[in-house]
Amino acid sequence: MKIENDYPLIKKKLNKYLIFRRIMLLLFLVSAVTVIIVNLAVGGKYWMLYVIGGEIIFYYAFLNFPLIDSSLVKRLTVVLFQICGYLYIIDFINKTKWSYFVIGIVAFSIVLIQLLLFFLSFNYQKKKVVTLFITTICSIIYFILSLCGIVKINWPIIVLGSVSLFALLILFIFYHKTVIIELRKYFNLK
Amino acid sequence: MNESFLNEFKQDEQKILSEFFDNLLKNIDLSKKETKLLIDDYEKAILYFYKNKSINEIIKILAVENLGTIYKDKPHNWYPLDNSAKIYPLSMKKNWMSVYRISYYLNDNIIPEVLQMALLFTMKRFPIFRTSIRKGFFWHYIDEIKKYFKVVEDSKVPCSYINISKIGKPSFKVLYYKNRISVEVFHILADAYGGIVFLSTLVSEYLNLLGQKVNYNDLVFDVNEKVKVEELKDDFIDKKIESKKGSLLDKKALMIDGKLSKIRPCQIIHFDLKTKELKSLAHKYNLTVNELILSYLFLVISYSTSKEGFIKIQVPVNMRKYYKSNTLRNFSLYNNISIKKSEVTSFEDVIKKVKYQSQEKLSRNKLNEVMRESNKLVRSLKLIPLFIKRPIANFIYGFIGDKSQTTVLSNLGVVKLPENVLKHIKSADFILGTTISNKMLFSLITINNITTLTMSKYTTNTSIENNLYSIFKENNLIVKVHGSENYENRK
Numbered sequence: 001m002k003i004e005n006d007y008p009l010i011k012k013k014l015n016k017y018l019i020f021r022r023i024m025l026l027l028f029l030v031s032a033v034t035v036i037i038v039n040l041a042v043g044g045k046y047w048m049l050y051v052i053g054g055e056i057i058f059y060y061a062f063l064n065f066p067l068i069d070s071s072l073v074k075r076l077t078v079v080l081f082q083i084c085g086y087l088y089i090i091d092f093i094n095k096t097k098w099s100y101f102v103i104g105i106v107a108f109s110i111v112l113i114q115l116l117l118f119f120l121s122f123n124y125q126k127k128k129v130v131t132l133f134i135t136t137i138c139s140i141i142y143f144i145l146s147l148c149g150i151v152k153i154n155w156p157i158i159v160l161g162s163v164s165l166f167a168l169l170i171l172f173i174f175y176h177k178t179v180i181i182e183l184r185k186y187f188n189l190k
Numbered sequence: 191m192n193e194s195f196l197n198e199f200k201q202d203e204q205k206i207l208s209e210f211f212d213n214l215l216k217n218i219d220l221s222k223k224e225t226k227l228l229i230d231d232y233e234k235a236i237l238y239f240y241k242n243k244s245i246n247e248i249i250k251i252l253a254v255e256n257l258g259t260i261y262k263d264k265p266h267n268w269y270p271l272d273n274s275a276k277i278y279p280l281s282m283k284k285n286w287m288s289v290y291r292i293s294y295y296l297n298d299n300i301i302p303e304v305l306q307m308a309l310l311f312t313m314k315r316f317p318i319f320r321t322s323i324r325k326g327f328f329w330h331y332i333d334e335i336k337k338y339f340k341v342v343e344d345s346k347v348p349c350s351y352i353n354i355s356k357i358g359k360p361s362f363k364v365l366y367y368k369n370r371i372s373v374e375v376f377h378i379l380a381d382a383y384g385g386i387v388f389l390s391t392l393v394s395e396y397l398n399l400l401g402q403k404v405n406y407n408d409l410v411f412d413v414n415e416k417v418k419v420e421e422l423k424d425d426f427i428d429k430k431i432e433s434k435k436g437s438l439l440d441k442k443a444l445m446i447d448g449k450l451s452k453i454r455p456c457q458i459i460h461f462d463l464k465t466k467e468l469k470s471l472a473h474k475y476n477l478t479v480n481e482l483i484l485s486y487l488f489l490v491i492s493y494s495t496s497k498e499g500f501i502k503i504q505v506p507v508n509m510r511k512y513y514k515s516n517t518l519r520n521f522s523l524y525n526n527i528s529i530k531k532s533e534v535t536s537f538e539d540v541i542k543k544v545k546y547q548s549q550e551k552l553s554r555n556k557l558n559e560v561m562r563e564s565n566k567l568v569r570s571l572k573l574i575p576l577f578i579k580r581p582i583a584n585f586i587y588g589f590i591g592d593k594s595q596t597t598v599l600s601n602l603g604v605v606k607l608p609e610n611v612l613k614h615i616k617s618a619d620f621i622l623g624t625t626i627s628n629k630m631l632f633s634l635i636t637i638n639n640i641t642t643l644t645m646s647k648y649t650t651n652t653s654i655e656n657n658l659y660s661i662f663k664e665n666n667l668i669v670k671v672h673g674s675e676n677y678e679n680r681k
Contacts, residue, residue, distance in 0.1 A: 001659045003459060007674035008344055008367055067282050069325040070355040127324075127333065127357055181266075185333065186326045189572050190270035190424075 021063050028055045045093050053086040073117055073131050080110045104156025107142070108163045111135055115167050126178045130186045133171065133179060139164035195233045203245045207236070210249055217254050218261040224338035228261070231310065234303040251399060252307060256414070258314030265334035267317060268324075272424035273568045274520035275378040279323060279330045280583035286454075289349045289623035292385045292602075292635075293372040294393050295616045300366040301400070306341050308396035309364055313339055315413045316388055318379050318422060318518060322358050327575055332361075332378065341366060347677055348458055349623035349646070352376055364392065369616070371396070374623075377520065382602050382620060383508055384518035387411065394611045405608035420516035425509070426565060440526055440594040444499035446491060446629040448651030451678050454624045455631075455646040459655050459673040462617060465639045467667050475541050480505075480601045481548050483634060483643060484527060485541045490657040491596060492534035502528040504595040505552060508603075509561075512554040523560050525551045526595055592628050601634040612638060619644050630654060640669060650678055 032052050039048035061079045084103045091099030114132045143161030146153040171179050191211050196204050214232065218225060232252060239248045271279070278288045313320055321332035335358050344367035352374065354361050361376035373389045380388070391411045394404040406412045472482040484503060491501050509521045527547045534540055550556065571579060592598075602620050617640045622631040629649040635642050645655055662668045 001656060001671060004670065004672040005675055006368065006370070006672050007348070007458065009675060010345065010347060010677060010680065012680045065355055066325075067284065067355055068279055068323050068330065069357060071357055185268050185324070185331055187328065188270055188326055188331055189328055 024063060025059075028059065031055070047093070049089050049093065053089055057082050057086060071128050071131070073114055073128050076113065077110055077131055077135060080106055100152050101154050101156055104154060104160050107139055108156060108160040111139055111160065111163050111167055115163075115170075126175070127182065129171065129175065129179055129182050132167065133183065136164040136167045136171075140168065191229060192233060195237070198237065198240070199245070206245050206249065210254070214254050217257060217259075219263075220261055220336065220338055227338050227340070228310070231303070231306045235307045238301065238303045256311040258311075260314045260320060261310075261336065261338070263336070265320075265336045267334040269318065269321065269332050269422060270424070271330055271332065271378055272519045272521075273426040273564055274381075274522065276329060276568060277583065277587070278377045280580050281587035283584065285351045286624055286626070287351055288377040289352060289374055290377065290382060290385065291349050291372050291374045291621040291623070292382065292389050292618070293370050293621075294389060294618050294637075296369045296371065296393070297614055297616060299369050300371060300396075302341060302343070302366060304399050305364075305366055305371065305396050308392055308399055309339055309341050311399075312388075312392045312395050312413050315391060315411055315415065315417060316518070317417055318384070319360070319362055319388060321361070321379070323354055323361055323376075323378060324357065325576060328572065329576065330378075333357075335360070339364070343367065344370070344372065347453060348372075348455065348621050348674070349374060362388075380518050381506075381508070381520045381522045382600065383510065383521070386602060386605060387518055390605070390607055390611070393615070394607075397611060397614055402614065403610050405610055407606070407608050409605065409607055410611060418516060421518045423515075423517045424519060425513065425515045425517045425521045426561065440502070441500070442593050443502035443526075443528070443596045444491075444495060444497055444531055445593075445596060445627065446649065446651065446654065447495045447497075448629050448649030450627070450629065451648050451650060453677040454648050455621075456650060456678045457645075457647040457674055457676045458621055459645045459647065459671065460619050461643040461645075461658065461662060461671055462669040463641045463643060463662060463667045464669055465636055465641045467665070468641050471665055471667070477541060477545060478548075479636075479641065480599070480634070481541070481544050483601075483632075484548070484599055485537065485544045486658065486661055487597070487599060487632060488529055488534055488540045488544065489537060490654050490661070492531050493657055494651065494653045495531070498531055500528050500530050501534065502526040502595045504592075504598040505548075506598070506600045507552050507557055509557065512557070523557045523564075525556060525560060527551060587626070592625050595628065597628050597630050597632060598622060599632045599634065603634075603636065605635060605637040607637070616640075617642055622646050624648075645673075650676065 032055060035048040035051045039046060057079060060082060061075070066074070084106050087102050087106070088099045091097065114135055118129070118132055139160050142151065143157055143164065145151045146157045151157070191208070196207065199207060211229065211232070214229070215225070218228060220228065235252055236248055239251065243251075281288070317334065318332070320334055320337070322335045324331055324333045337358060337360065339360060341364045344365040352361060352363060353359060354376065361379050363374045365372040365374065371389070371393055373385055373392070375385045375388075387409050390409045391413060394410045395413050398404050404410065468479055468482070472479045475482065477485070484505070487503060488501055504524050504526050506522045506524050509515070509523055515521055527544060529540065529543050533543070600620070600622055605618060607615070615638060618635050618637040619642045620633040620635040621644050622633050623646070625631055625648055629647070629651065631646040633644045659668070659671065
């Protein structure tokens with residue numbers, strides 16, 4: 001059967017990024033298994049969590065791109081929150097109790113970066129206002145927990161609470177229409 | 191405007207063009223990059239038409255009013271996904287998504303500058319296509335965008351992955367190659383009926399810009415007409431369905447022999463068949479064309495596999511034939527025609543079973559059961575957050591996916607365009623996009639007395655097309671066999 005070709009001839013392309021991704025994932029898998037075995041065999045502190053945590057952060061930062069709604073703000077926020085979790089794990093394992101201090105600093109940095117990106121190109125960023133809104137709400141909840149004594153209060157948490165409250169006020173005073181519309185779309189049940 | 195562009199014209203013409211472009215800039219509010227691209231498109235189109243038209247005629251053809259206000263006004267509409275579309279973003283993977291392609295082959299080679307202008311003018315008529323998919327907390331939705339849309343020369347494997355990861359990326363592509371105009375659509379926007387309307391309107395606008403007279407009908411819209419609300423409705427949710435309890439689950443089907451190819455699809459084959467002869471052959475056996483092709487498929491699939499089991503061919507049905515609907519969004523349902531391989535003994539046996547099952551399983555009542563169950567499933571999943579739904583749906587779809595069918599036969603039927611549009615079109619084809627485990631997908635479309643049966647292949651096994659070719663040749667049905675190279679054999 002002769003097939004008349006009426007499609008363009010396509011050259012084979014090497015996707016270098018995909019090859020790099022596969023190699024990195026393989027290396028991560030091998031190293032994760034190795035560190036778990038060695039750590040459990042040798043005993044002592046769970047330092048394997050440092051390695052695995054670092055790999056997870058690297059994966060989300062450079063190897064995992066969401067198929068839908070991938071934005072720099074979102075990915076940056078997710079990675080920074082993961083870093084907060086990672087710092088907490090290091091602190092928990094070493095029992096040094098510095099993580100609440102550092103996490104507060106990282107958290108208010110996230111809010112400041114999001115605010116800066118939001119104002120720098122409002123027309124483009126306004127569709128991503130939900131990320132900023134959720135971050136500020138989570139930060140305010142964390143601040144309230146520290147006021148109630150559940151989390152130890154310190155100056156980074158006070159700054160975090162203040163910056164988040166400021167961001168929320170700015171959103172609702174100057175951009176309330178945008179925020180309400182975007183939240184309505186985000187929480188739609190249809 | 192580029193100075194080199196203006197230098198092509200006389201002084202008085204330059205003045206007219208300057209005023210025209212000043213007016214154009216007042217009517218668009220895009221980013222600098224997109225504004226420049228749009229101006230470049232106008233310049234290329236003007237230079238093309240200048241070969242045999244006056245400036246005043248060109249200004250009239252490319253009037254700024256044709257753009258509408260979509261490149262200036264702030265976008266404010268958004269649409270929830272229709273019930274049928276909700277599964278598509280949930281089941282997406284890296285390099286896999288549900289995309290289909292519809293193409294028209296025109297009598298002459300495509301003029302890209304004119305096609306680009308036709309696309310810019312057509313977009314205002316199709317708000318659903320002017321959207322970008324977003325993630326909500328419970329469901330995905332599509333958000334209107336203000337964007338410059340571009341036609342691209344076909345250079346990739348058909349129905350390849352459309353990158354929609356960034357906010358503002360459209361979920362469709364318009365491609366051209368020689369005399370072919372194609373539209374590739376991510377299924378969240380519209381079913382094939384909606385895709386055909388979009389493509390037909392785009393092509394008729396393209397012909398209109400080339401000076402051809404075009405009429406309008408149900409498939410060809412006037413781009414300057416107001417958008418109708420019914421075209422944007424999710425017609426799945428309004429229906430008061432009285433039906434028995436049905437089921438969305440089906441047992442595993444027999445798969446065609448052969449290893450799944452790395453490149454998906456690895457080849458596209460179109461059989462252009464003589465419509466009159468095909469119809470009379472179908473009538474000879476008291477079948478419709480769809481039932482005849484289904485019967486042939488059951489035969490060739492039974493020859494192509496050594497295993498035992500049920501051969502199941504999924505048949506999508508356009509629900510607009512059962513319910514009055516003007517929606518351009520998804521409004522199709524599916525059911526399986528299934529025959530045990532050991533019962534595929536002769537053509538006469540097969541046609542009896544196909545006819546009986548087509549009448550029973552593709553009937554309004556049976557499809558109502560499917561609609562009722564899918565609406566029920568969507569309602570029950572409503573309050574589950576997306577971050578829980580998505581990985582579960584992804585896993586289930588990857589595990590079960592299309593294993594409940596051997597293949598699909600999707601028939602778009604006869605495309606009835608106005609005569610003055612039809613005379614410029616040679617033929618059409620419709621390609622079903624990527625599958626997870628099916629080795630082949632089939633689709634049918636008829637235009638201008640040519641019925642094109644398309645195979646999207648996901649295996650290098652050649653037995654099916656060879657057997658089909660023998661059957662069609664034996665019955666003197668073949669006009670032409672055309673398609674792509676085998677992408678797995680590329681160097």
